[in-house]
Amino acid sequence: MTATSTTDQPEQPDYEVAIIGAGISGIGAAIALRRAGIRDIALFERASDIGGTWRDNTYPGVGVDVPAQGYQFSYALKPDWSRVFAKGAEVKSYVDDCADRYDIRRLVKLNSEVTARVWDDDQSLWRLTIADRPVTARFVISAIGPFIEPKPPAIDGLGDFEGTILYSTSWDHRVGLAGKKVAIIGTGASAVQIIPEIAHEVARLDVYQRTPIWVTPKPDIGTPELASVLFKAVPPVQKLVRNAAARMMEVLLIGVAVNHETLAAVNHGTTRALRDIWYRLQVRDAVTRRKLTPDYDFGCKRPATSNTYLQTFNRPNVELVTDPIGRITRGGVETVVGIERDVDVLILATGFRTATDPEAYRRTPVRGRAGFDLATFYSEHRARSYESVSMPGLPNYFTIFGPYGWVGGTWHDLVETASNHIVRVIKEGHRRNATVVEVREDAADRWTEFARERMSHSVWAIGNCATANSYYYDHHGDTTYIRPTSAREAWHASRTFALEDYEFRFGPPIDIAFDGIEVAQPIASLSPADR
Known part of the structure; x- marks a missing residue:
């Protein structure tokens, strides 16, 4: 159920933006928000360190399966990757460096698993349960990635x-x-x-x-030393x-x-x-x-x-x-x-378990407006989204990797693109003095239909995939993992989508912590060709 408040006095949230997860997605989103002047941010991380998958996966041989040169933020290039396909420890070091360079680490709350997210419609904020204590936030960004938790193997004995x-x-x-x-x-x-x-x-x-x-x-x-010198x-x-x-x-x-x-x-x-x-x-x-x-x-x-x-x-x-x-x-x-x-x-x-698996939200529920429950929705309905970032029924809630989310380049392209979208919406809400922003039903339906139509021409729809047993397919048989556009199309859309595809509503007085400082070169101003 949607949470309701018992007081008539407007409640100011503990944080303007709560980011769930302090891996590449969460750190990238926090950097984008700070570069846009939004500073009242907290990142809640369930583990005892940042880094996400590169913290958790330390098995023998772990490393990237895409070239390391592509596996980095466009605004934080590392000139001295040791080899074409970097090992896990080096990637973890890069994530740590980004957190330190952009002063994100002090915003991170470690050992703070978010076990429930419930929208309070009366107060226009999210009520989170974190380590058995309540925390409120105006906006929530889910940055937990495509793989939510290990899937228990169904093996007898x-x-x-x-x-x-x-x-x-x-x-x-x-x-x-x-x-x-x-x-x-x-x-x-x-x-x-x-x-x-x-x-x-x-x-x-x-x-x-x-x-x-x-x-x-x-x-x-190995990366030639001359190349590293040239890059620097x-x-x-x-x-x-x-x-x-x-x-x-x-x-x-x-x-x-x-x-x-x-x-x-x-x-x-x-x-x-x-x-x-x-x-x-x-x-x-x-x-x-x-x-x-x-x-x-x-x-x-x-x-x-x-x-x-x-x-x-x-x-x-x-x-x-x-x-x-x-x-x-x-x-x-x-x-x-x-x-x-x-x-x-x-x-x-x-x-x-992937991001659209209903079981991923049974233990840690997400409940939005008018009884919307994310686990129930994913269980009973085909997944949908608006630009993979937002869903009707979840006001003030964004996802770095939502349905039809994977941008075709690398993970960092995806994070930057989604962050551009989120920053635009939050800043527009601030400009309009709105306390609630929610994507419109027709906008989500329109964009999802666009993605499904494009996917109907893909190898997953018309190819020989019957025996693949691929996690690209969800339990409804849809391939919602991939965004069926180029990275350039996705980047352009993140800067030009119609803001009127969102509904901006008014509730208790808004009190946004916003620097109002000029950023010399905001992330959103850079196209993939310029990065």
């Missing part, structure tokens, strides 16, 4: 296992693997990085694969490199996958090249190679990049198991055909 269980999202580095019998369940992006790193030290490694994954070559080399001395050169790296990723994702109807021949050519050339060069045994080769089109499921993953299955101590798991026993893993393999250490790399 997991609680009976007497060995050691490791999780890709919370790796225990005190556990040694040398000489042990190890099994890993899952062959997604994390597993692709873990498996080659541990295969050489374990006595035996059983890899339990439900769905094979397309794995592309990884041009991973002439930043515009690095901007060009960053843009090129981001656009290259965008061509693969948006240019080919979303425009599958037009570019199906390119997709099929890529699929054949991987299957007939790359996989043959990497895997010697024909039976194993056939099991590792997907039977769906490239792009249906998020591909991985690695020069070592496929080769790992040439090792005599590595076995690929494709029979479904029947149960976990006290001492190992038993498949449905009755074969049990002894295991000392079990590694779970079984994926996450």
